[in-house]
Amino acid sequence: MSRHEHTALAAARPDFAAIAAWIPHGASVLDLGCGDGSLLRYLQDKLQVRGYGVEIDDLNIVACIRSGVNVIQGDLESGLSGFESNAFDYVILSQTLQATRHTEPLMQEMLRVGREGIVSFPNFGYWRNRLNILNGNMPVSDDLPYQWYDTPNVHLCTLHDFETFCSEHRIHILDRRVMADGSEVKLLPNLLGSTAVYRFKRAG
Amino acid sequence: MSASVGIVSVQRAQFVSPLTFKSGAVLPCYELVYETYGTLNADRSNAVLVCHALSGNHHVAGYYAGDPKNVGWWDTMIGPGKPVDTDKFFVIGVNNLGGCHGSTGPSSINPDGGQPYGADFPVVTVEDWVQSQARLADLLGIRQFAAVMGGSLGGMQAMQWALSFPGRVRHVLAIATAPRLTAENIAFNDVARNAILTDPDFHDGHYYRHGTVPARGLRLARMLGHITYLSDDAMADKFGRQLRQGKLGYSYDIDFEIESYLRYQGDKFATYFDANTYLLMTKALDYFDPARDYGDNLDQAFAAARAGFLVVSFTTDWRFSPERSRAIVNALLHNRRNVSYAEITSTHGHDSFLMEHPHYHEVMRTYLDNIARECAA
Numbered sequence: 001m002s003r004h005e006h007t008a009l010a011a012a013r014p015d016f017a018a019i020a021a022w023i024p025h026g027a028s029v030l031d032l033g034c035g036d037g038s039l040l041r042y043l044q045d046k047l048q049v050r051g052y053g054v055e056i057d058d059l060n061i062v063a064c065i066r067s068g069v070n071v072i073q074g075d076l077e078s079g080l081s082g083f084e085s086n087a088f089d090y091v092i093l094s095q096t097l098q099a100t101r102h103t104e105p106l107m108q109e110m111l112r113v114g115r116e117g118i119v120s121f122p123n124f125g126y127w128r129n130r131l132n133i134l135n136g137n138m139p140v141s142d143d144l145p146y147q148w149y150d151t152p153n154v155h156l157c158t159l160h161d162f163e164t165f166c167s168e169h170r171i172h173i174l175d176r177r178v179m180a181d182g183s184e185v186k187l188l189p190n191l192l193g194s195t196a197v198y199r200f201k202r203a204g
Numbered sequence: 205m206s207a208s209v210g211i212v213s214v215q216r217a218q219f220v221s222p223l224t225f226k227s228g229a230v231l232p233c234y235e236l237v238y239e240t241y242g243t244l245n246a247d248r249s250n251a252v253l254v255c256h257a258l259s260g261n262h263h264v265a266g267y268y269a270g271d272p273k274n275v276g277w278w279d280t281m282i283g284p285g286k287p288v289d290t291d292k293f294f295v296i297g298v299n300n301l302g303g304c305h306g307s308t309g310p311s312s313i314n315p316d317g318g319q320p321y322g323a324d325f326p327v328v329t330v331e332d333w334v335q336s337q338a339r340l341a342d343l344l345g346i347r348q349f350a351a352v353m354g355g356s357l358g359g360m361q362a363m364q365w366a367l368s369f370p371g372r373v374r375h376v377l378a379i380a381t382a383p384r385l386t387a388e389n390i391a392f393n394d395v396a397r398n399a400i401l402t403d404p405d406f407h408d409g410h411y412y413r414h415g416t417v418p419a420r421g422l423r424l425a426r427m428l429g430h431i432t433y434l435s436d437d438a439m440a441d442k443f444g445r446q447l448r449q450g451k452l453g454y455s456y457d458i459d460f461e462i463e464s465y466l467r468y469q470g471d472k473f474a475t476y477f478d479a480n481t482y483l484l485m486t487k488a489l490d491y492f493d494p495a496r497d498y499g500d501n502l503d504q505a506f507a508a509a510r511a512g513f514l515v516v517s518f519t520t521d522w523r524f525s526p527e528r529s530r531a532i533v534n535a536l537l538h539n540r541r542n543v544s545y546a547e548i549t550s551t552h553g554h555d556s557f558l559m560e561h562p563h564y565h566e567v568m569r570t571y572l573d574n575i576a577r578e579c580a581a
Contacts, residue, residue, distance in 0.1 A: 028540065050540055058563050061546050065514075065570045072533060072545045082534050 015094060015120040016042050018177040018197045022118065023047055027089040030114060032076050032106075033096035036060050037069035044069070052088075054080075077101050080109040088114040097121045099152040107169065111202045116174065120197040125158030125190045126180070143194050159190040162198065172203040207284045209241040212266035212276070214306065217343050223301075223336060229326030232315065236340055237306030238262045238298040241282065242290035244346070250579040251346045252293045253337060254278065255354030255361035258429070258485045259477060261305035264297030265290070280560040287568035292576040293350065300361075301336050302328040302484040310480030311412060321480075323409025328484055330357075330492045334364045338372065350575050353377035355557035356524060357485065360492045363532065366509040367494055375575050376509075377568070379516045380557040382528035383502050383535065384493040389523060392432055393486040396425035400479045409480055422479045423470035430469050435520035435553035506535040512542035514571045516564065518556035519549050544571065 016039055023029065025047050031040050034053025037060070043049045053064055053071040064071035074082070077100065091114030093106070098121050100106050110117040122143035123129075129139035138148040146153065157165070159178065166173050178185045178193030185193040216237050223231045239262050244251060254264050256277070265276035265283055282288040282295055299307040302325060310325040341349065352365040352373045359381025365373045385393075400406060403421030407414045431439075443462040458464045498504035513536050517529035526547050536543040548564045550556040556564070 052537065052543075058546075058549075061544075062563075062566050062570050065544055065546075065567065065574070068574060070542055070544050072537075072543070073547045074545075082530055082537075084534075084538055087538065 014179045014182045015197045029090045030088040031092045037064035037067050040069045041067045083113045093119045098156045103155045116201045124156040126194045170203040173200045175199040209266035209283045211269045225326050225332045226329045234308035241295045244294040252295045253352045254297045255358035257356040257358045262297040262299040300333045304478035304481040320412040330360045330364045334368045349373045351375040355379040366511040370510040373511045376511045377514045380524045390490045399424035418479045419474040423474040426473040427466045427470040432523045433554040502535040503538040515545045521554045523554040
């Protein structure tokens with residue numbers, strides 16, 4: 001990937017840049033639901049990480065191989081039993097949390113396999129989403145590009161919901177970045193942020 | 205439509221320095237037959253070795269002059285514009301030691317006594333094959349393969365290359381294979397072997413000098429093997445309970461189409477394959493177990509590997525199930541090696557690896573295209 005392509009990708013996926021900012025050079029990374037491998041390719045080129053992706057979709061497997069990313073075909077819902085404990089520095093779940101069915105055990109598995117976890121997800125508490133609901137419709141946006149009847153998203157949450165979940169599951173949040181339209185949001189994040197990225201580890 | 209490599213010819217290499225097998229047995233000299241397709245590039249970096257499975261041989265792609273129907277066993281995979289693109293790669297197919305298609309094997313003449321080796325041919329292991337293949341690579345001036353690939357028993361050889369010669373293989377494509385056989389798998393092999401060993405025409409492996417062929421045993425062995433290479437679904441689709449004559453015969457003749465098919469496959473196989481080779485091949489399968497020397501720790505066994513791996517399995521392959529491939533993947537992961545793994549949805553059981561399946565071929569092509577780019581760089 002060229003510098004120009006990296007810049008374009010970082011603009012299109014601001015969560016990529018946020019994730020890259022937390023990961024040290026040469027770290028080992030497992031990207032769960034890695035899609036076409038673009039995040040891993042980005043991290044490999046930018047930070048020389050040793051990365052692996054897990055992906056279920058056939059076409060994405062080919063796309064990952066094409067871009068020179070290690071990819072393991074598998075279903076996140078059946079767990080990460082194939083992976084050793086503490087095998088990775090970071091386990092990433094990028095824009096996938098909301099589409100997982102067994103979200104609770106998966107979050108625990110992330111912290112078994114990785115030293116730290118990183119998740120990004122669309123904030124359901126974003127004001128535009130709230131406005132949609134207030135108007136009587138399910139939200140449809142760049143971050144939530146599906147209709148209610150074809151969405152893969154079964155576990156949408158707000159920033160508050162996620163943080164409550166973490167404290168109830170002995171997950172210690174280390175860092176948070178909230179964004180809207182590609183810019184960081186500091187004020188009233190649960191209202192003004194459309195996407196959030198969290199870095200966390202096991203508490204205690 | 206991709207093209208064939210066209211007319212190919214068999215080449216023969218003679219090795220006069222002794223080869224010591226893992227068992228301690230020594231083969232004083234031997235021959236290997238092989239075929240090559242494509243052109244070795246100037247820096248000799250584009251060579252791909254294709255290892256064959258139980259009943260395979262060196263005739264991997266193309267066809268022979270005057271015999272256009274004798275097409276190589278992996279012709280769908282290898283050729284100009286095919287996943288293993290012979291416009292980019294120099295591809296080698298070799299008949300393994302112990303084989304019955306021209307390389308030194310049980311039916312070859314033992315220089316010590318002037319009779320066919322028969323049962324005296326040493327039990328050969330996957331490691332021994334890799335050693336002999338490395339000598340062929342030396343002869344062809346190939347220091348390092350761009351890739352070594354194979355399915356099933358061929359995949360075991362490809363893996364073993366990465367363990368025996370980490371510096372001589374850049375990529376391994378291990379397809380429909382396993383890091384070791386399960387007890388059930390060994391059991392199938394032993395039933396097959398017993399069919400041959402108990403055939404009255406077997407004569408303790410020295411049937412050549414008796415002028416007999418243990419065809420009944422070999423036929424049964426093949427019929428059993430064939431069942432395990434298919435899937436329940438594939439058999440149901442292809443044969444179901446179809447009757448050969450449209451009605452039950454109330455005898456032990458063929459009633460069902462599946463019986464007819466298996467008997468035909470068994471008969472055909474028994475006419476061209478050597479029973480002693482079948483025994484050797486199944487033993488090599490049973491013995492392959494790189495973790496054995498490491499206290500059954502596969503991670504430690506794979507610590508030596510340096511190659512990048514593509515591991516491929518098929519959903520309906522119960523003889524070499526996806527779980528077995530995942531064990532290979534995990535051992536590589538734990539050693540932080542480059543590895544990708546594709547689990548192909550296919551109805552054809554273990555035989556899937558020989559089939560022309562668009563997604564499977566796309567996975568192979570994509571991985572191999574990356575390798576070709578490395579060669580060109």
